[in-house]
């Protein structure tokens with residue numbers, strides 16, 4: 197996950213490959229609650245690991261459910277429709293799929309509960325659900341504002357004889373909540389009447405489908421009223437299905453469907469394949485496929501997978517502007533708003549009023565951020581009209597606010613295919629954790645940028661100047677990859693010594709360097725399966741590396757390996773010749789120094805902490821000797837690149853140095 201302040205996505209050029217989707221949020225949280233209410237154990241496979249499911253799992257544990265987790269499988273010990281814990285305070289984060297149904301279930305089961313969430317949750321309406329539950333005799337108080345969480349639940353006197361009325365035109369989650377809770381008290385037939393037109397009907401279909409899997413057969417009238425009246429038959433009882441598989445998230449699929457529709461194919465690939473969701477999906481957002489086809493996407497579907505490619509010029513590319521009622525795909529339709537940037541005219545998305553009460557006011561958010569990219573946007577109470585920038589030169593870039601809304605973040609990542617080849621900056625990228633924590637990793641795995649567009653920050657300098665520490669911290673703050681090029685020379689020398697090859701044998705060491713089975717995992721370095729991190733980082737290891745690094749053959753042998761680290765979304769590389777030889781086109785080069793005395797003191801501290809005994813004077817002599825060798829060798833000597841910025845960190849902390857580098861970096865960016 198990218199836990200950074202912002203993520204800069206370089207201009208993307210092509211896409212291709214296979215994406216396995218995480219489990220559906222809507223199905224995951226419904227299944228967890230149904231399993232908790234059932235008798236017996238339920239094994240849930242392919243469960244989504246995300247903020248919202250974590251909220252539900254924590255709440256269920258607090259209510260006394262047993263939960264065993266192993267990877268994406270969870271075994272839930274059901275409560276059998278009874279409360280073992282009659283008093284609890286539950287935190288619901290910003291998870292509507294946990295807040296609404298738990299409120300209904302706990303209110304009907306009786307007990308004393310407080311349910312609260314993040315500030316945005318306290319702005320998301322729940323009054324219609326509370327009104328419906330009060331008709332049933334549930335005792336519910338608002339702790340803060342009337343009509344909104346947080347809520348206090350107390351035991352009430354249930355009255356189940358009259359039909360219950362619930363509004364259907366604000367959020368379908370209110371009806372879902374009642375449908376999932378009422379089987380707990382169905383000693384007689386219970387009728388629910390929906391007042392107003394039911395929105396987001398596909399989500400009710402998911403609920404009815406899953407209820408069936410757990411033994412509850414909700415009855416509906418035939419004909420015109422079929423979505424206005426629901427009856428829970430007397431004697432309904434939750435039964436665990438034993439095992440259940442969660443489908444891939446159809447709303448998450450929309451980003452990759454859009455990707456396939458807008459990106460040219462990567463070499464050797466002619467489509468994006470999505471696994472885990474397909475034509476047999478029970479999720480309403482699978483109908484995003486139809487909308488994407490209307491815009492020109494070429495999509496083949498199988499029961500459990502999709503294959504998408506871009507239309508040929510004039511036949512689906514550029515995309516076709518559409519005018520669509522999006523009531524049936526409320527979440528996935530946001531993706532259409534970004535696809536509209538690549539369309540041949542004005543796209544109108546209608547009947548999307550529910551966007552205003554989601555994680556953020558999504559109509560306002562999308563309108564504001566699309567305009568930052570140069571689109572012309574008209575925003576209505578329940579619609580959006582989007583006209584893309586007229587020509588390449590009209591595209592703009594700016595930091596995109598994501599409003600703590602996972603879908604805004606995922607949508608705008610697709611703007612990186614803009615024809616002006618501008619990078620896109622997303623603020624607070626970790627908000628995708630709500631439903632798809634590894635979204636950006638998945639995106640970068642199936643997209644390509646032109647190499648020159650993938651930024652590299654070079655940090656070169658003498659030994660113990662703090663290059664490694666500075667480069668690693670900078671990479672972490674930017675969400676970039678990190679290359680410790682010195683480690684490659686160290687491992688080459690280590691592997692040569694182990695193979696009995698003399699360090700003076702240039703051809704011999706180069707042969708080993710060319711086929712070096714080196715792997716980096718965090719700050720650990722592996723040679724094949726062996727962790728050699730400590731073995732290579734001795735002073736002797738540094739001296740040996742310095743020796744082999746003077747052979748031109750060895751340097752040439754390691755070049756391709758170093759270039760291979762230049763991957764999306766960017767790289768910070770440290771060494772001696774990153775800016776001069778390996779990445780001469782890097783947009784930012786730092787030459788890091790500190791006085792020999794400071795460097796010797798730092799290395800001394802480092803060695804002492806590892807239990808090695810030596811003196812500062814000795815270290816200073818060694819490092820000056822190594823600097824002299826590295827600076828005087830004929831190939832790729834250590835020296836600042838002509839366009840490098842000099843940073844003397846003798847009196848700076850590692851954090852202060854990183855602040856300086858990121859400050860310089862910001863100055864090179866177009867935001």
Ligand SMILES: Nc1ncnc2c1ncn2[C@@H]1O[C@H](COP(=O)(O)OP(=O)(O)O)[C@@H](O)[C@H]1O
Pocket residue numbers: 658659660661662663664665666798799801802845848849850853
């Ligand atoms: N700016 C700094 N101020 C103080 N100590 C530092 C600074 N930068 C690095 N160090 C410390 O100096 C030692 C050497 O740093 P390192 O990053 O390994 O240098 P290099 O990669 O240049 O050899 C480490 O123990 C590190 O914590």
Ligand SMILES: Nc1ccn([C@H]2C[C@H](O)[C@@H](COP(=O)(O)OP(=O)(O)O)O2)c(=O)n1
Pocket residue numbers: 658659660661664681682683685686738741742745746770771772773774822826
């Ligand atoms: N890009 C590089 C990186 C390291 N080297 C050589 C020269 C250095 O003395 C050794 C060891 O490098 P390393 O960066 O690990 O050494 P320090 O941590 O700075 O002591 O490798 C190089 O020639 N070119």
